[in-house]
Amino acid sequence: MTINNQRRNLMKALPAAGLSFSLPAVAATAPDPWLQAQAIVDHVSKPRKFRKQDFNITAYGAKSCKLTKVKAWVSHEDQEDIGTPAAGSFDCYAAIKAAIKACHEAGGGRVLIPAGDWFVAGPIVLLSNVNVHLSKGAHVYFSHNPADFAKYGDIDCGKHGKLxxxxxxxxxxxxxxxxxxxxGQDNIALTGDDWTAILDGQGGVxxxxxxxxxxxxxxxxxxxxSIGQGTTPNFKSGKMSENTVNPLNAESLATVAPALTEAERVLIQGEGDKWRADASYLPALSEAGVPLSKRIFGVGHYLRAPMIQLIGCTNVLLQGYRVQNTPFWQHHPVHCRNLVxxxxxxxxxxPNSDGFDPEACDHVLVEGCTFDTGDDCIAIKAGKDLxxxxxxxxxIVIQNCIMHSGHGGVTLGSEMAGGIQNVFAQKLVFxxxxxxxxxxxxAIRMKTNMNRGGYLRNFYVRDCTVPNGVQISPSFYASLPGSPIQSKTVAxxxxxxxxxxxxxxxISDNVRIRPPVVDNIQISNIKASNVSKDGKTASCFQAIVILGPVASDYNGPLPVPPVFPVTNVSISDCDFGTPVNIAAPWYLYNVRNLTLKNVTIGDKVHNTVLSA
Incomplete structure (x- = not known):
């Protein structure tokens, strides 16, 4: 198994590639941070330009398919009879690949997927200067068989597939x-005429x-x-999954990372063999410094593929289509620049069907989107472990969007080891x-811990509404033994x-050696309304929960690095409605200088500075 030189060199070059881009300076200390937001919008909104030539996939052999009904999962807990391509449907993978190749080699243009139902048993791989466009009424059904996405990758990993x-x-x-x-592509687009142009991951088929x-x-x-998200479709104890110990994974990190000391190995693996489940094994390989070429998953493993993943790309436009039923995260751009x-x-x-998860990206605009997800609507990421x-x-600017179901509306983390800064969210309807x-x-969420670490600074939110509140019953995470935070008590x-x-x-992370830092958060003009449910009229369980870093979670070498409180959070001109827990409308731990100015909770207006 080899990784070709072009991709190896790109992997090495990407971290420095941002130096070659001409981006406007963003000064976090500007008097009005929203001027920074407008500068970002102005920069990334410059129109993408493509040659005016269409490459219709039917000219390259694509044929539409007929549908049949199948009982499929449509959520964590619900099944319905839905349409799926009939057995023996024509596979349009090769035709779409050929159309994209021809378009790219001609200097660019538009690859057109016309109205109709299309079965694709493999990935659509975008190339520079190509806009893949779905016409009104075009419905692309990607194969629901994971094996079809281990056939065409550039890296032959033997029994694990071409990955x-x-x-x-x-x-x-x-x-x-x-x-x-x-x-590693430049000037690419994925567009549609409207929301009848559909990319369907068939995650529940x-x-x-x-x-x-x-x-x-x-x-x-x-x-x-979450209410309504309490189980995994068709999973029963004993089945293989990303959270089940996989016998294909090494029995000890000493096998794949022999340079580790015994103390390092024990820390990364933790107790027992739970670390050998795929979802834990991959982070363990990262912590151990195992190179990419040896982090082989694919066939025989259970890490679900994201629906749309763009790595190291510049000048990207995603516009005007609908994504549904995705196996995993819906959109996951990594180290991209100038993305709309x-x-x-x-x-x-x-499960895990986050809507849009930009990771280590610079200059991003999210505008006019609607989210209805099984996990976070938006979750800004920045790497994990090493x-x-x-x-x-x-x-990053997020504006004029609508959020429905999800764990968090606008979320930062949890994987944020590389840091998150200069994020602006405005005019949102939760x-x-x-x-x-x-x-x-x-509605507004940040999540990290002593493993995921990183920093969040310069996060600004304004002019948002929460017309139906958020979940009014609390949900909790387990704390570690010895923690000052009593387990399952903080919502x-x-x-x-x-x-x-x-x-x-x-409790999910064995290595906890990276205290996170959170500073300079400004939230203003948030208006929440109450709903009536289960005999309660409320907008939330509590209005504000800020749980700062917990020093006792640290389990690395001494001395313990500084563990700073969450600092300089300002919340102003907000009405949070009526919490169920009106007697304790907020929870604070390891927080310094939380400023509440003209903040209404229930029938009381708060003007105070809090630390805890």
Missing amino acids: TISRWQSNDCLNYSPMVYAY PFNDAGDCWWTWKGKQKTIN IRNVEMHSHG DTQYGPSQN ENANWKTNPLNT TAAGAIVTFDCDYTP
Whole structure:
């Protein structure tokens, strides 16, 4: 198994590549930070230009398909009869690949997917100067069989398939190809006429006689986060999944990382063999410094592919289509520059179906999008463990969007080891239309811990509404033994309108040596309304939860590095409605200088500075 020189060199060069881009300076200390936001918008909104030539996929042999009904999962807990390509449908993978190649070699243009139903049993791989465009009424059904995404990658990994360079929950790996993929390309676009132009990941459609689907690989029978998201589709104890010990993984890190000291190995592996489950094994490989070429997953493993993943790309436009039923994260750009996602509908209620997760990206605009997800609507990432070579996520503007179901509306983290800075969110509607059955857990959310570390600074939010509140019942995470935070008592998982959680599910990470830093947060003009449910009339369980870093979680070498409180958070001119827990409308731990100015909670207006 080899990685070709071009991609190896790109992997080495990407961290420094940002130096070649001409981007406007963003000064975090400017008197009006919203002037910075407008400068970002102006810069990234410059029109993308493509040659005016169409390459219709039917000219390259594509044929539409007929549909048949199948009982499939449409969420964590619900099944419906939905349409899927009939057995024996024509596979348009080769035709779309040929059209993109011809377009690219001609100097660019538009690859047109016309109206109709199209079956694609492999990835759509974007190339520079190509706009893949879905016409009104075009519905692309990607194969629901994971094996089809281990056939066409550039890297032959033998029995594990032909895989692609990917990133899974912020760790680099060789894995199944995403359904739409690009690596190191410039001036690319994925567009649609409207939301009848659909990219369908078929994440809940069974691929075997046992009824398993992509979502089954999540592998947890119960979750604690969300109403309406409590189980994993078709998963039963004993089935293989990303959270089940995989016998293909090494029995000891000494085998794959012999340079580790015994103390380092013990720290990374933790107790028992739970670390050998794929979802834990990959982070362990990162912590151990195992190179990408040896982080082989794919066939025989259970890490679900993201729907749309773009790595190391510049000048990207995503616009005007609908994504649904994705196996994993819906959009995951990594180390991209000058990216716009506009007027995209993201609808997937399966496990981990985050809507838009920019990671280590610089100059990003999210505008006019609608989110209805099974996890965070937006989650800004920046690497995990030692995979921080791409640096921070920064200079991101989110505006004029609507959020429905999800864990967090605008979320930062949890994978943020490389840092997040200069993020602006304005004019958002946390609509929470499914509040009765599958509510938005929290509107504004940051999550990290002593493992994920990193920093968040210069985060600004203004002019947002929460017309149906958020989840009004609390959800909790378990604390570590000996923690001053009593386990499952702080509603950081769900129930607050604003949540900053620096102790996010700490029991999930063996290595806890990176205290996070959070500073300079400004939130203003948030208006939340109450709903009536289960005999309660409320907008949330608590209005504000800020859980700063917990020093006792640290388990690395002495001396313990500084563990700083969350500092300089300002919340002003807000009305958070009426919390269920009106007697304790906020929770604070390890926080310094939380300023509340003209903040209404229930029938009381607060003007105070708090530390705890």
